[in-house]
Amino acid sequence: MLQQQPLTGNGPSNGRGLGVSGHPGMHALNSVHQPSQHRSDGGESGLEGTENGHETRRDIGDILQQIMTITDQSLDEAQAKKHALNCHRMKPALFSVLCEIKEKTGLSMRNTQEEEPQDPQLVRLDNMLLAEGVAGPEKGGGAAAAVSAATSSGGMSPDSSLEHSDYKSKLSQIRSIYHTELEKYEQACTEFTTHVMNLLREQSRTRPVTPREIERMVAIIHRKFSSIQTQLKQSTCEAVMILRSRFLDARRKRRNFSKQATEVLNEYFYSHLSNPYPSEEAKEELAKQCGITISQVSNWFGNKRIRYKKNIGKFQEEANLYAMKTALGARQGEDSPHTPNSTGSGSFSLSGSADMFLGVPSVNGEQSAYQMQANGNWQGRNSPHSGTSPRTDHSDNSD
DNA sequence: TATTATGATTCCCG
DNA sequence: CGGGAATCATAATA
Numbered sequence: 001m002l003q004q005q006p007l008t009g010n011g012p013s014n015g016r017g018l019g020v021s022g023h024p025g026m027h028a029l030n031s032v033h034q035p036s037q038h039r040s041d042g043g044e045s046g047l048e049g050t051e052n053g054h055e056t057r058r059d060i061g062d063i064l065q066q067i068m069t070i071t072d073q074s075l076d077e078a079q080a081k082k083h084a085l086n087c088h089r090m091k092p093a094l095f096s097v098l099c100e101i102k103e104k105t106g107l108s109m110r111n112t113q114e115e116e117p118q119d120p121q122l123v124r125l126d127n128m129l130l131a132e133g134v135a136g137p138e139k140g141g142g143a144a145a146a147v148s149a150a151t152s153s154g155g156m157s158p159d160s161s162l163e164h165s166d167y168k169s170k171l172s173q174i175r176s177i178y179h180t181e182l183e184k185y186e187q188a189c190t191e192f193t194t195h196v197m198n199l200l201r202e203q204s205r206t207r208p209v210t211p212r213e214i215e216r217m218v219a220i221i222h223r224k225f226s227s228i229q230t231q232l233k234q235s236t237c238e239a240v241m242i243l244r245s246r247f248l249d250a251r252r253k254r255r256n257f258s259k260q261a262t263e264v265l266n267e268y269f270y271s272h273l274s275n276p277y278p279s280e281e282a283k284e285e286l287a288k289q290c291g292i293t294i295s296q297v298s299n300w301f302g303n304k305r306i307r308y309k310k311n312i313g314k315f316q317e318e319a320n321l322y323a324m325k326t327a328l329g330a331r332q333g334e335d336s337p338h339t340p341n342s343t344g345s346g347s348f349s350l351s352g353s354a355d356m357f358l359g360v361p362s363v364n365g366e367q368s369a370y371q372m373q374a375n376g377n378w379q380g381r382n383s384p385h386s387g388t389s390p391r392t393d394h395s396d397n398s399d
Numbered sequence: 400t401a402t403t404a405t406g407a408t409t410c411c412c413g
Numbered sequence: 414c415g416g417g418a419a420t421c422a423t424a425a426t427a
Binding site: 253254277298305310 | 415416417418419422423424425
């Protein structure tokens with residue numbers, strides 16, 4: 001895990017920086033800055049005058065020098081030089097010599113650095129971004145949807161859904177930044193690549209440039225840019241992680257369920273006191289009704305069971321209250337005073353009434369452990385067969 | 400500010 | 414893996 005600067009705040013917003021100047025690829029192009037920029041013309045007169053190898057070599061060196069430094073010169077200057085070089089009568093010969101040299105050295109550098117094995121780190125980041133929904137296809141609406149959901153969350157579950165949509169909108173924000181930057185990078189990359197390719201093509205008139213070389217150069221450029229991209233991806237990943245942890249923190253920062261939600265849960269609990277273990281489906285239903293997750297429902301029931309068991313007396317009041325409420329609701333059928341549980345409608349309530357009636361009677365209630373066994377276990381249930389015993393089970397959930 | 404209520408987490412068991 | 418139990422952390426309340 002390598003980590004770069006975190007980005008969090010103003011991350012990749014300035015993508016145009018692109019430290020191209022230090023590009024290794026450039027090295028190959030103009031790395032040969034000779035400190036001594038001596039005038040290279042004039043000397044060539046002696047080129048054929050002396051067949052002295054030494055002289056000739058020096059002269060060739062001069063020409064080479066010109067070629068090498070050509071990219072350093074101003075445009076017209078370079079243009080002029082180039083023209084001069086092209087017209088030089090030694091040019092064809094030199095060119096072929098260069099080709100030859102190239103051929104030879106080319107062999108040695110053939111195996112230097114060929115294929116890059118798809119940086120595993122990059123793959124990992126890609127996968128992660130994909131999993132987070134940052135990369136990949138636009139998924140419906142993103143921010144807009146989240147925002148609208150947040151604003152229009154009339155009475156449903158203001159807290160949780162609000163936070164959730166907050167998370168989503170932040171995520172989509174990151175997403176859009178990521179995509180913009182990525183696009184910028186890609187554009188810059190292609191731009192730069194074409195530029196370099198043009199340059200090379202241009203140069204290929206004065207010096208041998210094999211397609212293979214161009215290819216290699218392009219690969220180098222791409223590699224460089226992809227490393228920049230990796231950084232972007234990494235930063236994005238980090239941002240997502242931070243956002244996520246903050247979101248989780250927010251979740252950790254306990255928020256009480258809404259009144260309605262606890263009401264629904266309590267109603268279910270007390271109307272199934274003899275067996276307060278909602279099935280998966282029931283949990284789902286409850287979760288839907290309460291606007292919470294299934295695991296939250298599970299948590300709630302876990303807590304409730306244990307706490308109820310621990311101190312039954314304390315919960316008597318509540319138990320009676322809900323039992324009464326449920327009974328009333330059952331009695332009046334659909335009049336429901338104010339139980340806005342939509343979907344499941346009355347669902348629980350009546351059919352399970354058997355157990356809850358057991359609970360109603362004793363307001364003083366001590367031993368209202370109903371079905372609970374002496375050891376405080378629900379599952380044991382009371383007497384072995386118990387004809388009347390409320391087959392609490394799922395007489396309710398109609399669906 | 401101390402206490403209680405409560406949702407979540409963790410450990411452990413079968 | 415679901416549940417019980419203990420515990421944590423924070424919201425709500427006295």
